[in-house]
Amino acid sequence: MTSHHNALTSPYSARLAALRAALEKRGLEGFIIPRADEHLGEYVPESAERLAFISGFTGSAGLAIVLKDKAAVFSDGRYTLQLENETDGALWERLHITENPPEQWLKHNAGGRKIGYDPWLLSAEALRRFTGVELVPVAVNPVDEIWAGRPAPPMAPAVPRGVELAGEDSAAKRTRLAKVLAEAGQDVAVLTDPASLAWLFNLRGTDVDFCPVALGYALLRADGTAVIFMAPEKLPLQTRAHLGNEVSTADRAELPAALAALAGKTVRYDPASMPVWFKTTLEAAGAKIAEGPDPVALPRACKNPVEQAGARAAHVRDGVAVTRFLAWLAQAAPGGGETEISAGEKLLAFRAMGETFRGESFPAISGAGEHGAIIHYRVSKESNRRINPNEVYLIDSGAQYLDGTTDITRTVWTGPGPAPATVRDHVTRVLAGHIALAMAVFPEGVAGPHLDAFARSALWQAGLDYDHGTGHGVGAYLSVHEGPAGISRAAKTVPLKPGMILSNEPGYYLPGAYGIRLENLLLVREAEFASQKRKFLRFETLTLAPFDRALIEPSLLTPDAREWLNAYHARVQEVIGGRLDKAGDAAVLAWLEAASAPI
């Protein structure tokens, strides 16, 4: 495939030459450029889009290595085409990150040589995988040096989140965590995930798209006090007052001195998720590193009753928007006039009508026909196409409301003709898996990897499967992808706990034809039995919007599954229908009544 870029007119050739000159000046023979920001998070600010600046590649996962005489850019199977389209083959080898791991490529092409890396952009674990070269940390990223017009790092203010939304004040949270640290014999914990700061200090922000965090770092001490490292302009007076006396603030520039003061202390640090800069700086300071996961991750995942109530309320508003959208689509789709982009915009507009709507929780995936089979499809002006009559259309989207984060996928048949039997067979198997997981009851101690098969069994019985996890954690007005628990064979064996919110999204994808995914969010709750010797858990489905009955083959569902589906649809009709206006929304109500009728 030829590149869309022309080496003579694109800026990337000059950028690469400038970077190589900068490396030469520092005595480096190469440099590693991951797609990452200084928090190693999923959503990165524009100022950290170094991979896109140097290579042109804008995918959400990747890494480049620039040597004196060659360069390579790596990404995964989701981005094979995009990588080819966005980068110049004359400048870059374009490689699959698991089939041709960058670590091997580097060892092979630059064995023994001095290779630079930015210690803020790689975790200790990621760095450890690079072997056979001499790795040299840089104090200033050379890409930033040559990046004329680099956007300034975001400076949005961190704003307090009241206890009426957070459900627990920061002092209580810090006391809980302090006990965990003290019991583990740890003096201090490093926090680098902005979502951990957001939860621990009851703060939110707007520094990055989709996830309402303020970028910063913190040190939490075993006495419950803490210090937040954030630019002063991000911390208005009102926020400082909210933080109280036990939480001090300092500029990020003070971080090295603060770590240097930890000589002799035992400091908790996560080598998997935190920049290696913290490790080397702590070691140089004479601190003792206790490896362990971010102590905020587990308590943050277990939503308290106020957060649970917020999630329920947000899902009702989101369900109203999605229902309006589905009713609109049922009218619009058979005509064939709408496109993937216009449909996505329509849904966004319905959501924006909702109280406390703050934006999307991730870029919506709006895929018609064969585009639906591309699991992480992101429609662009170039790829946008009409939604045709009589095809499968998939839309995976979510929203941030002040009281909760949503994520829902529906797959619909555009009509007006009936859906083919094979499509209904595939959809119904996906639905059977979705329902099996939604109905699961299990004792405490069970983790996501132990439940994943419930969602796949009906597909497996037909020799079918899907190549992604079944569920990810979802935050409380925080990241739509939140650890530490997940429902997937590859997920960590973190036992599910009451209050966790996880997605339930089995799918099936027929490349070149269509994609199916049915996603609701689940809340983990205690199950109650008459004479129970141990604690059992079950799921409450939070998401409220009809599944397309045109794609369901009732005879393929067990009686229990049919009962679940009918009860779910009855609840959707009662709750969502109850929020619609009998006069103004008459058409939506009529559609909803038919869409949620029992099968």
Next chain:
Amino acid sequence: MTSHHNALTSPYSARLAALRAALEKRGLEGFIIPRADEHLGEYVPESAERLAFISGFTGSAGLAIVLKDKAAVFSDGRYTLQLENETDGALWERLHITENPPEQWLKHNAGGRKIGYDPWLLSAEALRRFTGVELVPVAVNPVDEIWAGRPAPPMAPAVPRGVELAGEDSAAKRTRLAKVLAEAGQDVAVLTDPASLAWLFNLRGTDVDFCPVALGYALLRADGTAVIFMAPEKLPLQTRAHLGNEVSTADRAELPAALAALAGKTVRYDPASMPVWFKTTLEAAGAKIAEGPDPVALPRACKNPVEQAGARAAHVRDGVAVTRFLAWLAQAAPGGGETEISAGEKLLAFRAMGETFRGESFPAISGAGEHGAIIHYRVSKESNRRINPNEVYLIDSGAQYLDGTTDITRTVWTGPGPAPATVRDHVTRVLAGHIALAMAVFPEGVAGPHLDAFARSALWQAGLDYDHGTGHGVGAYLSVHEGPAGISRAAKTVPLKPGMILSNEPGYYLPGAYGIRLENLLLVREAEFASQKRKFLRFETLTLAPFDRALIEPSLLTPDAREWLNAYHARVQEVIGGRLDKAGDAAVLAWLEAASAPI
């Protein structure tokens, strides 16, 4: 609870004193005595029953620590009562091995002191857990020194297993494994599991009860040659001829010299399953240790077509014996004259009628009523009781046949009255789980921990569960408990492979009342689908004997599960009925016809 022993008359006081004197002579202040032999296997020869000799405790899992002034013996919840009954509370603290870990007890009671251990009886991992004391390996076990009349180690001959039973000759197996070693850059692999020798060299023996192995060690080299370390009297000429030129033999006494010769070599050793003696001896020799699991474990678990055919044939003979037994029990039980022991003996007698029967594969668990609720119940003369009318009776047993190893559990209602509805509810939930696992279809890559929930879901839905794994690997005329795969949340994440044989044994236990367990063996096979993009697997149920219809409530089973049960019973009737004599076995046949009728 008072001890059954009297310190003045029992031998244990004198033995303890003698051991303490022996330790004193060596300058040791304590000694660790695990229930283990020099292969760290499950079934140990009498000569290695050091824990029973010193403490009186005969359970299959435990550990003692003897200090100058105190001593403790540890075991798990299965053996709480037995531990109290068999040991003298005046001599021993009797402790729960997980609630009061021996490592903590030792550190607390003998911190900093010189504690001896036998490096043949602890793995490197087990040893690593003992901290805070000075650990001193002994060259000769001091228990053996003071053990007057210690049985001689077993010296049964190792006998060849022909390729008509093994399915692959040793040279081919060694070539396969040599490739694995060579690819990993390993020169030699240590083998300490007698079952690994048995598989690799196509040998069997009678050194221990229940598992047909000859005790020995081996070194396998990356060129496919090997050396077996076994007493010469265990290797008759016929066996040496069978081993061929590429496999040499040496006395166990030559092992140290053989390891000393590995200086500079890379030697594969498993710190979890192999005596630490090998590690320290290899390190002293200047060998480089490559930690890795026993390379035989995975190929041994994947039975070849000849072994699979053997397993099927053995299960038919075993099914005939179990069916005769169940038919007999249906007549005998309601009368109430039989006991747990007499019933077990009856089953053994039926099995002994089968061709190539070689003995039991483990001590049968024959538990009536409340005894069935004791998961590892082993009937003794003292505990033996009548099997009463109108109660639940559980029997878990297995056999070694030359062509295969069996393991089956059936739970029956003794009658003549009907079983209570709650009992039928519990049994049917266990059966639903058994069937869900038996019917599972799954892609390659799925491991036992991912399937365990299938077997529990019907119980979980009622807030019930069982406190043991669902399935363990089973050997081919080898150990009835075989790694590396298992079906349990606690099992290793070893993907299931075609040819593996695993048990399917969900249960439910109501303490003081009854126990339920329904166990068949499963063979992993490839599943075939019309248009399949990846390899899928399914199970073939090997075990053939009816489940007690008196304990099944049909309305609690899904239509698919009922269909499975009826098809299974039809197969039992066809295959087992076909092996019975129309005239001589008329009563059994009549019982079988009724027992396997559709529900």
